[in-house]
Amino acid sequence: MKGNWLLLIGAYFSAVFYSTAFCVVTLHVDPESHYLEGGKEGTLEIWLEGVQNSEEVFEFTINVSTNNEDVFEITDKVLVVGSIKSKVPYTTHKAGNALISFEQVSGHHDNADNGTIVSDVGDVYAHIYVIRSQPLNVFNIIVGWIYFTAWSMSFYPQLYENITRRSVVGLNFDFLSFNMLGYIVYSIFNVGLYWIPKVQDEYRDEHPGQLIPVKLNDVFFSLHGGLLTAITIGTCFIYERGNQSVSWICRVSISIGLTYILTLAIISSTDKFPNCTWWHFVSWISYIKLIVTVVKYCPQAYMNYSRQSTTGWSIGNVLLDLTGGICSLLQAFLIAYNSDDWPSLIANPVKFGLGILTIIFDAVFMVQHYILYADAHYSKSGRFLSGGGSKKGYKKIHDSEKGSSENSNFFRT
Template sequence: MYCQATSLLVLILVKASICDNILSVDQHDVTLKLHESKTVYIIVPNNFTTINQGSLNLLIQHSDIASINLTNIELSSLFPGENVPISIQANGAGKTDVYSNSTQNLANTEDVYFRVTVYKAKGLGTLSTIIGWIYFVAWSVSFYPQAYINWKRKSVIGLNFDFLSLNILGFILYSVFNLGLYFIPEIRAEYSARYPRGLNPVQVNDIFFAVHAVILTGFTIIQCFIYDRADQRVSITARVILSVFGIFIIISAFIAYFNVIHWLDFLYYCSYVKLTITLIKYIPQAFMNYRRKSTSGWSIGNILLDFTGGTLSMLQMILNAYNYDDWVSIFGDPTKFGLGLFSVAFDIFFMFQHYLFYRHSRYEDK
């Protein structure tokens, strides 16, 4: 009994010491221009207990991008309430992490890390931000021309229903991904546990775009029930594809509910289906235009705005890759860039259909 009480007392004292010795930094994200320097401070808590031995080691992921003036700190030299300066020098454009470990278990150094981003020109960063807002607006507004032309014609003849059905499912899943990762605490905790030093990839504008897209696409679908649609309907092929996607999502949700996979994985599965839909959703409309030898009823305004958004999105990626010397984001993981390029290619094809191939269409706008 005495031994157990002694062990418990030691355990309590150790935990108390660790709680007293939590080191941190004053900032986790550091942005510098090439060849600039900046100081980050390691914060020693006021209740810090002096540790007689052991050291804090600072490790840098890519020394060719940034270097620091201090890589080893003796814990015995730290004083309660002290701020220890760490000078960071930007050596090359790019992104790198500085993290730490300790040779003393009584020092908690999990919060001693920071991300360093080095850029070549500040003007390119500003230009990238402006381009980002322009393509965000272009993509958001791109849903309105089709709704307007449907209202003006009081007809949806020429608008492919397969495209609409795939589009609404894709944007619903995109909304689920964004809303879940941004608002649900349990999923955010899963993301933080999986990527301890990662930033949440979902921003408020991502949520606005996705939800706005669902609303406008849903409104366009309602127009299909109100206005003249002739004999148009969702094809059997599209229904099969939608059913396969639906079954996959339901099964994924089911196994996530029973903890076979994490809910974060379920959200990723939703995003994968959205990416797949992006690859195939334009095909039915392009084939319908070809079969009718007309683009009547299919808004070219939608295409021009989508082309603007897609082109500027890729331009932003190229500018950022150059400014941060991060070409791996394009060539090492080409999914986003490839999807943008694929969408722009379809937009160009639609423009050829509208302005060249079928400019003398026999179909008349009603």
């Protein structure tokens, strides 16, 4: 019994000694990111948390990396006393981006031979974006909200058309299936990076100094898009759909995609492969979204061509999608100009190219709807009756396209 008490007492004093001598001290900086015009002055606040001795003095070296010359000017060292905030002034010059990092030089006080080591200093950064014009930056934010709203609302016209027509004849099921897969993986990517600490930590380990590239509106957009796509698919089970079905090419493609996702998830869950973490998982499956964006419009465009009509395919969806795409590219150009960071415009050429490709497909759909097949006719019930392959007159279509209820299984072979 006496031995147990001695062990408890020893453990207590060991804990006290550890918390005093090996306390966790962390560095903080505010703001972590800031936009400021050239020729202005700003201030960084730097402080420590967890310091045991309020008189201890810490010295840090300030390192600055910029994408352009003469962007930013700041002192190369700062002293922090205890937990007191230290203010570090800086001056901006020309447009560009500045990444500020810190390195501990020393930590010392009168009653100790060795200074306290600040934990994870290498993970603390500040981003200063020197811009040409603050009003232009505000305009960029407005443009961003415009394309966010346009893309978010683009799901509703198709759903409204399905419900009012009580028919989905003319809406390609391959498009819906590819779109659903795309929003599933996009949601996994956004939720993982925004909400899951393990994924965030792995991202920071691989991209030191970089901000998490996912915001709350990204999470909302992907989840909202997935939900509306699922509801639209649901209307295909309850409304007139003729002899339409998901093609075997689409089924095989989606099966390959799901197998790829499941395989990566199993490998990532083992934690035995350093090059296949959960961050790598959400990153790699996000490429499925890029591939889907390339292929998903093709079946719908071909279907419109085959039927010589856009009946059943909502032009409202196309117009809102086009608005979002144009505003997205406009914002990218304005950001590159405002921060004099043109390489950022092509830093992700795949994503930039897909944005342009989306606009091209939207243009194709508009030409089909307003020019090539503008004289398409259909009954009030929503059943396709006739279409205009030429400017003069109409042509009768095959009975199989009139929305007959026979053989209308959604997953027909």
